[in-house]
Amino acid sequence: xxxxxxxxxxxxxxxxxxxxxxxxxxxxxxxxxxxxxxQPSFDPxxxxxxxxxxxxxxxxxxxxxxxxxPTGGGRLTVAGVADRVAPRLxxxxxxxxSSVVGTGDTASTLTGPDGMSGAVxxxxxxxxxxxxxxxxxxxxxxxxxxxxxTVAAAQFCGYSSQQLTGTFxxxxxxxxFADRLTHVWTNTKNYLVAIQLQGPAGxxxxxxxxxxxxxxxxxxxx
Numbered sequence: 001x002x003x004x005x006x007x008x009x010x011x012x013x014x015x016x017x018x019x020x021x022x023x024x025x026x027x028x029x030x031x032x033x034x035x036x037x038x039q040p041s042f043d044p045x046x047x048x049x050x051x052x053x054x055x056x057x058x059x060x061x062x063x064x065x066x067x068x069x070p071t072g073g074g075r076l077t078v079a080g081v082a083d084r085v086a087p088r089l090x091x092x093x094x095x096x097x098s099s100v101v102g103t104g105d106t107a108s109t110l111t112g113p114d115g116m117s118g119a120v121x122x123x124x125x126x127x128x129x130x131x132x133x134x135x136x137x138x139x140x141x142x143x144x145x146x147x148x149x150t151v152a153a154a155q156f157c158g159y160s161s162q163q164l165t166g167t168f169x170x171x172x173x174x175x176x177f178a179d180r181l182t183h184v185w186t187n188t189k190n191y192l193v194a195i196q197l198q199g200p201a202g203x204x205x206x207x208x209x210x211x212x213x214x215x216x217x218x219x220x221x222x
Contacts, residue, residue, distance in 0.1 A: 042138075048130035050153035050162030050181075059187050059221045066157035068216035076218075079107035079120040086122050087184045087191055090218035094209040112209055116199030125192045129160035129183035132192045136181055137164065144168035144177065156216040159184060163214055167201065174201040178210045186221050 059065060065087075070076070074092035077099050089107070093099055097112040102119065110118035125132045141147055149166025161182040168175055177198040184191045197213050199206045 042127060042131040042135045044130040044134055048133050048162075049151050050133065050155055050160055051129045052155045052158060052160045054158055054160070054185065061222065063221045064218070065184075065221050066159070066217075066219040068156060068218065070215065072211040072215040074212035077108070079122070081105060081107050081122045083122070083124065085186055085188045085222055086124070087186060087193070088220045088222065089120065089122070089193065090220075091120060091195060092212050092215055092217065094205075094212040096205075097209070110197075110213075112199070112205070114199065114203040114205060116197070116203055116206060116209060118195070118197040118209075118213060121192075121194045121196070123192050123194075124189045125183075126190070127192075128190075132183055132190075133160075133162055133181055136179075136192065136194065140164075140179075144175075145170075147177075149177075154180065154214075156182075157219065159219070165210075168198075172200065175199060176201050176203070176206055178214055180214045184219060 070092055072092060074094050076090050077093040078088065078090050079099075080086065080088040081104070093110065094112060097110055097118075099108045099110055101107070102109050105121050105123040106119055107122050108120040110120070112118070127135060137149075137151075146169040147166060148168070149164045152163045152165070154161045154163045159182050161180065164177075164179040164181070166177060168177060175198050177196070179197070180195040182193040184193055195213055195217070197206075197210055199209070
């Protein structure tokens with residue numbers, strides 16, 4: 001897939017948020033360079049990994065739109081937000097992790113052992129899948145300094161979905177992270193769902209937690 005545009009470097013023909021990409025790995029610009037970069041439009045100029053061609057149709061009330069079989073273990077946990085028309089999710093939580101109901105677009109905050117943590121967000125978006133994925137990747141650099149990541153397509157149940165895997169610099173050193181992004185349409189709005197995992201580099205159990213949290217999840221539409 002070349003430079004993997006899910007890294008959010010090429011938007012509408014303008015280099016944004018990255019100085020270069022090699023094999024899908026993002027290297028962010030210096031603060032000085034970033035300050036002079038034009039604002040992106042989030043209209044992808046090349047195919048974005050994980051984008052599925054979908055034909056939205058009317059969904060019956062409280063429809064179970066997707067219910068894949070769990071493959072990575074864990075225990076099933078419901079995640080939803082106050083928005084009455086937002087999709088409700090059933091995700092797999094790793095053994096030994098806890099989940100607390102969040103606020104706003106954050107459906108759940110997750111806490112695991114060895115400094116690991118995560119979150120489930122469900123946010124309305126006016127963007128199509130490719131643009132929503134690119135915007136997420138660009139915005140991520142504001143919250144994850146020095147982020148470098150690769151992107152893999154991860155479609156399921158007809159939804160556009162991708163997985164971001166990489167590292168960033170935190171106050172206590174280098175952190176590993178993995179995010180699963182899924183674009184979900186409903187009868188009224190589009191939503192970008194993000195399941196996030198992070199932990200200190202080399203944390204025991206990170207790979208196992210990643211296998212559980214990043215697997216496919218159930219989607220119900222109110």
